[in-house]
Amino acid sequence: MSNLNEISKFLQSIAPMELSFRGLENRVEIGPQSESEMAKTTINRVLVTTYISGRVATKATQDKANLVITHRPLFPFAVDRLTGLDLIRVRLLAKNYISIFTLGSPWIAARDGISDAFVERLELNKLREFMIPGDFSEMVPAARVCSTMKTMNHSRFADFVAERMNVENVQFSGDLDKEVEDILVFPGYHIDMPEVILAKKLDIDTIVTGEMSPDIRLLANEEGVNTIEVGPFVTETPGMERLKNVMSLEFPELKIEFFANRQYSQTLKRL
Numbered sequence: 001m002s003n004l005n006e007i008s009k010f011l012q013s014i015a016p017m018e019l020s021f022r023g024l025e026n027r028v029e030i031g032p033q034s035e036s037e038m039a040k041t042t043i044n045r046v047l048v049t050t051y052i053s054g055r056v057a058t059k060a061t062q063d064k065a066n067l068v069i070t071h072r073p074l075f076p077f078a079v080d081r082l083t084g085l086d087l088i089r090v091r092l093l094a095k096n097y098i099s100i101f102t103l104g105s106p107w108i109a110a111r112d113g114i115s116d117a118f119v120e121r122l123e124l125n126k127l128r129e130f131m132i133p134g135d136f137s138e139m140v141p142a143a144r145v146c147s148t149m150k151t152m153n154h155s156r157f158a159d160f161v162a163e164r165m166n167v168e169n170v171q172f173s174g175d176l177d178k179e180v181e182d183i184l185v186f187p188g189y190h191i192d193m194p195e196v197i198l199a200k201k202l203d204i205d206t207i208v209t210g211e212m213s214p215d216i217r218l219l220a221n222e223e224g225v226n227t228i229e230v231g232p233f234v235t236e237t238p239g240m241e242r243l244k245n246v247m248s249l250e251f252p253e254l255k256i257e258f259f260a261n262r263q264y265s266q267t268l269k270r271l
Contacts, residue, residue: 001042001043001253002042002044003038003039003040003042003043004028004038004039004041004067004101005035005038005039005041006039007046007067007101011101011103014107014110015104015106015110015113016106016110017106017136018106018134018140019105019106019108019110019134019137019141020135020140021132021140021190022105023076023077025105025106025135025136026102026104026107027104028099029073029101029102030093030099030100031067031099031101042066043066043099044253044255045063045064045066045257046066046068046069046251046254046255046256046257047059047060047067047068047069047257048243048244048247048257048259049240049258050070050071050072050233050236050237050240050261051070051072051074051233052068052070052074052089052100054085056068056261057092058092060096060098061092061093061096064096065098066099067100067101068093068098068099069100069102069103070102070103071103071104071107071114071236071240072102072236074086074089074090074100074102103243105190107239108187108188109140109141109142113239113242114188114235114236114239115186115187115239116144117241117242118187118236118239119144119146119185120238121238122146122164122185123149123164124147124149124183125146125147125148125149126146127144127146128144129143129145130144130186130195132195132198142186142190143184143187144184144185144186145184145185146182146183147180147181147182151179151180153176153180154172154174154175154176154226154228157180157228158170158176161208161228165234165235167231167234169267170228170230171227171228171231172226172227172228173217173227174206174221174224174225174226174227175226180206181204181205181206182205182206183204183207183208184207184208186207186208186209187239188210188211188235188236189211190209191212192216193216193219196216196223200223205225206227206228208228209227209229209230210230210232211232212229232261233260233261240258244256244257244258
């Protein structure tokens with residue numbers, strides 16, 4: 001039977017701490033912290049998901065899971081008290097002896113991780129890695145620079161992205177008629193000012209990501225960089241589905257299930 005320490009070491013081997021950026025390192029977020037305690041914690045059922053929402057916590061409890069593996073942490077930064085939904089979730093998990101391991105940013109940058117899985121789901125040509133400053137390494141390959149298989153303008157490309165990711169719509173900013181050239185594929189919500197400026201310097205004319213803040217979207221527009229936002233959790237899902245498959249091969253004795261975080265928002269047009 002596998003234990004938490006074995007699983008933790010495996011996860012850290014495929015998503016090394018050296019690939020961390022934005023302060024989102026991988027770690028046991030809830031559960032035993034020392035190697036000796038983790039070695040005594042038996043795991044037989046695992047739930048893989050992007051974020052530990054209330055629905056995920058409830059499902060983990062109902063399924064009698066011992067471990068939830070997430071990409072987004074429940075607590076991105078240190079907290080000195082728990083209130084509201086956070087307190088409810090932590091109490092529910094702790095009461096049922098459910099540990100949480102968060103992969104954080106290393107699984108984005110890792111080979112065959114979230115960035116690569118997203119590129120493959122979009123069926124793009126991967127040209128090179130896009131390097132940004134890391135937390136423990138000078139630079140880490142957080143994103144990928146790609147091109148399309150076929151020539152198309154941004155109107156067609158936006159439809160193509162929505163189709164490939166099975167979403168009803170995407171948020172676009174830029175010139176719909178302009179032909180797509182180099183594309184920066186950066187899943188999640190991590191695009192910031194330095195990435196937009198660097199993309200412009202590297203003649204990258206399009207960014208495909210999950211979410212952008214309004215000021216960064218405005219900056220990209222002013223810099224002439226087209227943006228496509230697919231929505232929360234969507235861009236991370238392929239990488240977490242892949243993790244479930246990798247875990248199943250490495251730990252065949254475990255019962256491992258993937259649970260997708262739903263995107264609730266819709267774009268409504270005024271009639």
